[in-house]
Amino acid sequence: xxKDKYISVRSSVSGxxxxxxxxxxxxxxxxxxxxxxxxxxxxxxxxxxxxxxxxIYSVFCMITALFAHEIFRQFSKVKVFYFSxxxxxxxxxMMGFSVLPRTFIVLDYTSGFAITMTAMLIPLFMSDFAGxxxxxxxxxxxHLWTNIGALFAPMxxxxxxxxxxxxxxFFLSSAIYLGAWAFFKYFHLSQAQRQIKPVNPxxxxxxxxRNAMAFFRTPGMLRAYTVNFGFYSLRAMRYLYVxxxxxxxxxxxDTLGLVLTLGIIPYLLLSEVMGRLVRRFGKxxxxxxxxxxxxxxxxxxxxxxxxxxxxxxxxWQISGAFMEPVHDLxxxxxxxxxxxxxxxxxxxxxANLPNVVAPIIGAGCITLxxxxxxxxxxxxxxxxxxxxxxxxxx
Numbered sequence: 001x002x003k004d005k006y007i008s009v010r011s012s013v014s015g016x017x018x019x020x021x022x023x024x025x026x027x028x029x030x031x032x033x034x035x036x037x038x039x040x041x042x043x044x045x046x047x048x049x050x051x052x053x054x055x056i057y058s059v060f061c062m063i064t065a066l067f068a069h070e071i072f073r074q075f076s077k078v079k080v081f082y083f084s085x086x087x088x089x090x091x092x093x094m095m096g097f098s099v100l101p102r103t104f105i106v107l108d109y110t111s112g113f114a115i116t117m118t119a120m121l122i123p124l125f126m127s128d129f130a131g132x133x134x135x136x137x138x139x140x141x142x143h144l145w146t147n148i149g150a151l152f153a154p155m156x157x158x159x160x161x162x163x164x165x166x167x168x169x170f171f172l173s174s175a176i177y178l179g180a181w182a183f184f185k186y187f188h189l190s191q192a193q194r195q196i197k198p199v200n201p202x203x204x205x206x207x208x209x210r211n212a213m214a215f216f217r218t219p220g221m222l223r224a225y226t227v228n229f230g231f232y233s234l235r236a237m238r239y240l241y242v243x244x245x246x247x248x249x250x251x252x253x254d255t256l257g258l259v260l261t262l263g264i265i266p267y268l269l270l271s272e273v274m275g276r277l278v279r280r281f282g283k284x285x286x287x288x289x290x291x292x293x294x295x296x297x298x299x300x301x302x303x304x305x306x307x308x309x310x311x312x313x314x315x316w317q318i319s320g321a322f323m324e325p326v327h328d329l330x331x332x333x334x335x336x337x338x339x340x341x342x343x344x345x346x347x348x349x350x351a352n353l354p355n356v357v358a359p360i361i362g363a364g365c366i367t368l369x370x371x372x373x374x375x376x377x378x379x380x381x382x383x384x385x386x387x388x389x390x391x392x393x394x
Contacts, residue, residue, distance in 0.1 A: 022145030030153025058355030140275030158257030230386030295383030
């Protein structure tokens with residue numbers, strides 16, 4: 001993977017070109033996330049079971065990420081990215097129909113493979129074409145575009161869901177990913193075709209295990225993994241339970257759309273600013289500030305009701321905005337480019353594993369206390385533990 005070369009590319013393409021894909025992923029994922037937990041809730045009729053379903057789904061995505069290195073050994077990153085975008089177009093379009101629950105679940109898992117590959121490949125492409133810009137600046141640009149796309153997504157998703165049903169919003173995500181595929185095609189990016197080699201399952205599993213062990217033995221990777229795990233745990237709980245808690249507190253879908261939209265504004269205001277602040281003050285201070293404030297807001301959210309609760313759901317997005325451009329820099333700053341494609345699949349499981357662990361713990365809290373808002377105890381604990389990892393000497 002160290003000699004992962006490109007045989008053709010449009011001369012104007014740079015790391016910022018791949019960062020600009022954020023407008024598509026932010027818009028499409030914002031629409032998808034606004035209705036996803038509500039669709040799953042309509043299937044299982046229980047918020048605790050929703051958490052368990054998402055956990056099992058995330059195990060699948062985590063396994064996909066672990067196999068990414070082997071997939072990239074067989075197929076070029078460019079071809080995998082093209083295929084993943086088209087898979088998202090087809091799956092999301094089909095999920096928009098009133099299909100049977102089991103059909104929806106099959107499509108959900110299929111799109112899970114594609115979204116995992118897409119989320120992994122964009123940062124790798126950015127790193128390959130970073131030049132002198134640096135990953136901190138490219139991350140800031142990518143998240144700026146992601147949040148611009150996500151700003152309009154919730155309200156649009158709620159409007160469509162209210163008029164045509166929750167699942168109909170998936171059609172919009174499908175159309176946006178089709179646009180992403182066309183935008184990527186404009187880059188004229190290509191790599192040499194790899195020779196597909198026979199796969200020995202036993203050797204593949206051993207190779208995956210050795211690669212994972214090598215990752216965690218690399219200095220700084222355990223801390224990078226733990227911090228990223230904390231960030232995505234908070235994100236997973238927020239995406240999954242905020243829509244449910246808002247609806248359970250008697251608010252309308254329109255109010256939910258407004259809350260989700262207002263929550264994007266801190267990200268928009270801070271995305272470019274954070275890139276400069278990180279270069280001046282470093283990463284850790286913003287990660288500690290983000291985790292700490294999120295924990296404090298979580299404690300407040302556990303007891304709040306009515307409009308103060310909605311205010312918290314908007315305010316704690318400031319905490320997320322502090323962390324968003326920097327949560328994965330511990331990986332990119334402590335690995336060589338020759339190691340990034342090899343190790344990124346293992347590192348990326350820190351984004352999937354939280355969707356397994358956090359919802360299961362959340363489901364346990366809901367079962368134990370009898371209210372969905374009990375999950376905010378979990379996010380408070382995650383914030384505190386992440387700070388302890390950041391300030392620890394080892």
